[in-house]
Amino acid sequence: MTDFLVFEGVSKSYGDIRAVDSVSFSINKGEIFSLLGPSGCGKTTLLRCCAGFEDPDAGRIILDGRDITGLPPHERKVNTVFQNYALFPHLTIRDNIAFGPRMARWTKGEIDKEVARMLELIQMEDYADRKVTEISGGQKQRVAIARALINRPQVLLLDEPLAALDLKLRQRMLVELDAIHDEVGITFVYVTHDQSEAMGISDRIAAMNRGHIEQIGKPAEIYEAPRSSFVAAFIGDTNFFDGSVTDVMDGPYCRLKIEGFPDVLAWNDKGVQTGNAVHLSLRPEKFNISREQPDVLPNRNVVQGVVEDIIYLGSHTKYWVRVEDYRLGVHQQHSRYLLDTRPITWGEKVYLSWFADDSCMLERYKAEDENLLVLPDTEETEPVEA
Numbered sequence: 001m002t003d004f005l006v007f008e009g010v011s012k013s014y015g016d017i018r019a020v021d022s023v024s025f026s027i028n029k030g031e032i033f034s035l036l037g038p039s040g041c042g043k044t045t046l047l048r049c050c051a052g053f054e055d056p057d058a059g060r061i062i063l064d065g066r067d068i069t070g071l072p073p074h075e076r077k078v079n080t081v082f083q084n085y086a087l088f089p090h091l092t093i094r095d096n097i098a099f100g101p102r103m104a105r106w107t108k109g110e111i112d113k114e115v116a117r118m119l120e121l122i123q124m125e126d127y128a129d130r131k132v133t134e135i136s137g138g139q140k141q142r143v144a145i146a147r148a149l150i151n152r153p154q155v156l157l158l159d160e161p162l163a164a165l166d167l168k169l170r171q172r173m174l175v176e177l178d179a180i181h182d183e184v185g186i187t188f189v190y191v192t193h194d195q196s197e198a199m200g201i202s203d204r205i206a207a208m209n210r211g212h213i214e215q216i217g218k219p220a221e222i223y224e225a226p227r228s229s230f231v232a233a234f235i236g237d238t239n240f241f242d243g244s245v246t247d248v249m250d251g252p253y254c255r256l257k258i259e260g261f262p263d264v265l266a267w268n269d270k271g272v273q274t275g276n277a278v279h280l281s282l283r284p285e286k287f288n289i290s291r292e293q294p295d296v297l298p299n300r301n302v303v304q305g306v307v308e309d310i311i312y313l314g315s316h317t318k319y320w321v322r323v324e325d326y327r328l329g330v331h332q333q334h335s336r337y338l339l340d341t342r343p344i345t346w347g348e349k350v351y352l353s354w355f356a357d358d359s360c361m362l363e364r365y366k367a368e369d370e371n372l373l374v375l376p377d378t379e380e381t382e383p384v385e386a
Helices: 043-051 093-103 108-121 137-149 167-184 195-201 219-224 229-234
Strands: 003-014 017-028 032-036 058-063 078-081 155-159 187-192 204-209 212-217 239-248 253-257 264-267 277-282 288-290 300-312 316-323 326-333 349-355 364-366 369-374 381-383
Touching (some): 017 043, 017 058, 017 187, 017 204, 032 195, 093 137, 195 219, 204 229, 229 277, 239 326, 264 300
Parallel strands (some): 032 187
Antiparallel strands (some): 003 058, 300 349
């Protein structure tokens, strides 16, 4: 794949607020690329700069080899789908979809043919002559997507497109969006603060924080191997541990000392050395929880704790287990029928076990400057990779 949409050193400030700070990355042709992060992280600002609604203070945006940074919105082959749909309530669905081509002075035959194709694509042929006020939120979003796609953009920008919908409708619309993308094959840039949306639809995700991109990768890479504390905490739930390296082993593991724990074995993917301080992330579902002490295995860690809280969620149960100064989140998946078993209850002593390969060492921020990273094996600092 070749770089199709490229951001080179893009920066944008609003007064004293640096919304985007020298961000560089590229998007492949035809992929669904998500900008994911909390409110105020700069993701929508990047989208608006790409669409031409904002001018960056510095940097360039290149689409298919052409610098589009200074072009007005209507000269860019980019269309945007907004959270609030931005449809014309007094027009029918057919006329909403046809609006762009009419402004571009397409022939009637071209318009009729393309509108019919779009209605078929979003499966709304039977609703073509209804007013926008007569259809549901999910249907409005499909119309907004069709209205953007009919203009034949090279890139479709989606700004929190499902935020106004309820959970079940969001889940259904994600499937429909993915199907539409497979049908049309153009590049989607998807902005969201919802991790499950980004994980469910994206080919790749850029996790953003305070105007920087902290990590870019496939959903599984972002989740299983986060680079920083922010990414680990923002993408799903996790447990953090602070400790120090007591032994670097011949294989891919190292031994850690964590206050109140027996020696802990961890995957040494950061190349840490004896004496280094480390910051560790461990997802709740990586734990096994049991009343009985598990068998000893070469790469298995085991600690004992007390159950403090329990939430039953049908498909799984969330436990909070106290181990010395740590209150650990644990998820137990219900793969078997539960009513014939005696569940773990409040106040019980339990064993938690996990494999060394399932933990992840993180790069850490210096407290005085959250835009600098400290690697576990050095005191040197380096800028966040954009």
